[in-house]
Amino acid sequence: EIVLTQSPGTLSLSPGERATLSCRASQSVSSSYLAWYQQKPGQAPRLLIYGASSRATGIPDRFSGSGSATDFTLTISRLDPEDFAVYYCHQYGNSLYTFGQGTKLEIK
């Protein structure tokens, strides 16, 4: 099983600032099959990024993903008030999918 460790656990920032979220894998993620999701309270998760760096349909370009092998990053260039939520990374390169434990992005 590939263990994904996200950091930080909580990130406190203000609207307009830049957010950098990290996801580290316990072993190399095959073909950069790494996704990022956003989840707001009471809602299902929403796919933001797949293939480590490709934005899903309808996702604003302030969201970007990067990285490969074991180190991946989600960057939100300028935080909008609607971006404050919990973010999860997810690897699907191995038949046994796994999720990170999540990073809560809160308003400072």
Added chain:
Amino acid sequence: EVQLVESGGGLVKPGGSLRLSCAASGFTFSSYSMNWVRQAPGKGLEWVSSININGAYIYYADSVKGRFTISRDNAKNSLYLQMNSLGAEDTAVYYCTRERAPNYNSGLNYWGQGTLVTVSS
């Protein structure tokens, strides 16, 4: 419009069984691998199980292996999760999810609204 609608959740006693269903519409169900993902109250996401387009390839998280069975009926556009020997640790919202692209692992871009399973005496 793609829709995934789960049903079958509810309150069940420890050791009991429950069968979840997911009705899919708005896409060619038989072309997509499907997954179940769960979320315990106040906790993170946990992948539970996946099934490929024809049911030939099925995978389970270690936490449910031997107790849960995933299946699909392409004629009925439906996904199922049979859950046996339930314990308190299985209490969660269960989401039915679809892969982004046909016939291969590609990220989960459609999620149902979830169905709550509560295991308690």
